[in-house]
Amino acid sequence: MTHIVLVEDDAPIRFIFQLAFPSRNYSLTDLENSDKIINGEIDVPDVFILDKQISGINGLDVCRFIKSNDKFKNVPVIIMSAAVDIVAQAKEAGADAAISKPFSLNTLRETISRYSVGTATAICAES
Numbered sequence: 829m830t831h832i833v834l835v836e837d838d839a840p841i842r843f844i845f846q847l848a849f850p851s852r853n854y855s856l857t858d859l860e861n862s863d864k865i866i867n868g869e870i871d872v873p874d875v876f877i878l879d880k881q882i883s884g885i886n887g888l889d890v891c892r893f894i895k896s897n898d899k900f901k902n903v904p905v906i907i908m909s910a911a912v913d914i915v916a917q918a919k920e921a922g923a924d925a926a927i928s929k930p931f932s933l934n935t936l937r938e939t940i941s942r943y944s945v946g947t948a949t950a951i952c953a954e955s
Contacts, residue, residue: 830944831855831873835862835890836908837882845877848933849940862890865900873903874944880909880917888921895922904943 832854836842842858849856857870861884864870876894878887885893887907894900907918910929918926924943927935 829853829855830875830940831871832857832875832877832940832944833865833870833873834858834877835860835865835882835887836877836879837861838879841879844933848936861885862887862893865890866893868897868899872899875940876900876903876905877940878905878907878923880907880911880914888917888923891918891921891923906939906943 830853832849834842834845834856836845836858837860845856845858857873859865861882863884866885878890880887882890887909891905891907894903894905904924905922906925906927907914907921907923908927908929908931909917911917914926914928925939927939
């Protein structure tokens with residue numbers, strides 16, 4: 829079972845993730861902010877998905893924290909954003925991938941599948 833940690837402050841997008849990743853195949857921890865990650869209050873997931881624009885610490889800074897933290901540094905991080913230059917920003921922050929909003933469910937599932945198995949290493953742009 830793939831464990832996904834999603835940090836997204838937009839409730840409708842969190843709901844889409846709940847529908848897209850059913851509990852029979854996925855364990856989804858959806859968070860409105862990054863506090864539990866920063867405080868080390870979560871188990872190590874298979875993949876992090878971070879919205880770039882979240883309240884508190886933004887997703888890029890959370891990514892930098894994850895990649896510098898001994899507990900989480902080997903976990904793939906995917907950044908989601910509507911920003912035009914999200915791929916470059918995500919790469920600079922150390923993310924493994926970026927997904928441009930709006931995104932299709934197929935793109936979302938394929939990207940998570942690709943990075944949750946730990947085989948991909950390069951940044952990819954999704955649309």
